[in-house]
Amino acid sequence: MKTSMLGRSVRVACAGAFIAAVIGAAPGSAAQAPSSTPPASAVDASTSTVAVGQAVAVTVHGVPRAPATTVSWGDGASTRVRGECTRKQARRAPTTCSVTVRHTYGAAGNYTLTRTLTGPERGLTRITVVGATKVAAWRQDMLQRVNTVRAAAGAPPLQLCTRLDGVAQSYATVMAAQGHYGHTGPDGSNVADRATAGGYIYRAVGENIAKGFTTPEGAQRGWERSPGHYANMVAHHFQHVGFGAKQGPDGVWLWVQNYGSAEQPSCEIT
Secondary structure, three states, X not given: OOOOEOOOEOOOOOOOOOEEEEEOOOOOOOOOOOXXXXXXXXXXXXXXXEEOOOEEEEEEOOOEOOOOEEEEOOOOOEEXXXXXXXXXXXXXXXXXXXXXXXXXXXXXXXXXXXXEOOOOOXXXXXXXXXXXXXXXXXXXXXXXXXXXXXXXXXXXXXXXXXXHHHHHHHHXXXXXXXXXXXXXXXXXXXXXXXXXXXXXXXXXXXXXXXXXXXXXXXXXXXXXXXXXXXXXXXXXXOOEXXXXXXXXXXXXXXXXXXXXXXXXXXXXXX
């Protein structure tokens, strides 16, 4: 039987597997991008500048059959690849032992790609993503519904935030791709870590996630009916919101809402 799931809130316990998280402690500043571009000798990118929603192709050289090589895209997503060469062949003739991988970014910004084979991560290259995040109709509809719920509770309306949209979409993509579900990401990150990595300098952040709902309306109704998620939705101190959705290889949809209030303007990427 197909089941749509809700989970617990970190503030209010509630049954199921639809999950809400809230973190209020603010960091001193957002994570800073590296001051210099990492060497690109181990990778060829189809282009170093792409538009939001445009796929970028990256060819990684020296990829053996085992162990798997992980390419981290800098937005929380990663891709595991295996080549056709032995490790010895990959070392001796890296350009003949290459694998091409592709990724699409959901928000503008500067992203550092890294590759992990064994040992520490190795910097690959930088990708610049330009343009405004395209706001899909379902995002506008969800924003309108969230603000309707907030108005009924006496809370001020929220602004759809470019950065939080990117954070939410990236995490939905990670969960869908890796078959993961929870506020703690597969890399050990929490919502505060992901907001900071996405450039959102928060005073408070919150997160609702859902799994198995086939429409945004279904996910939204589920959150409204769950005390912990509803509490995030109508919290007076939140100013901004971002939404994410991604269907996994198994056909199951993952949904994310990120709420936040910021110490300084943190929504638009310039």
